[in-house]
Amino acid sequence: MVRKGLKAFVRYDSRNKIIPGSLVLTQRKPGIGDWVEIDTHLSNFSTPISLTTYNRCFIRYDARGDIIPGSLRISRSVPSIGNWIEIPITKQESTTTTTTVIP
Numbered sequence: 001m002v003r004k005g006l007k008a009f010v011r012y013d014s015r016n017k018i019i020p021g022s023l024v025l026t027q028r029k030p031g032i033g034d035w036v037e038i039d040t041h042l043s044n045f046s047t048p049i050s051l052t053t054y055n056r057c058f059i060r061y062d063a064r065g066d067i068i069p070g071s072l073r074i075s076r077s078v079p080s081i082g083n084w085i086e087i088p089i090t091k092q093e094s095t096t097t098t099t100t101v102i103p
Contacts, residue, residue: 006040009022010022011030011035012036023067023069023072025040036091038087040067055089057088058072058085059084061082062083063083
């Protein structure tokens with residue numbers, strides 16, 4: 001079980017690509033680098049697993065659904081053993097969509 005108060009973060013490089021092995025559990029967002037918080041519990045994820053020939057990023061969870069520190073893995077397919085969830089390999093920029101209604 002992830003200790004209460006700990007948050008999970010992954011780091012992205014200057015090209016917005018995830019850095020392998022960058023998954024850390026800490027109370028506060030690390031200060032240096034481009035860190036993005038991810039959920040520490042499997043039930044909070046709704047990211048669909050897609051089929052692709054490109055590299056993808058996966059994080060492993062234990063039987064209780066808690067994140068396993070250091071489990072970030074980049075591969076083309078879902079690892080065969082364990083509970084893995086896919087996270088974006090490139091940083092997802094937040095976008096605002098504006099809709100204009102013309103009467």
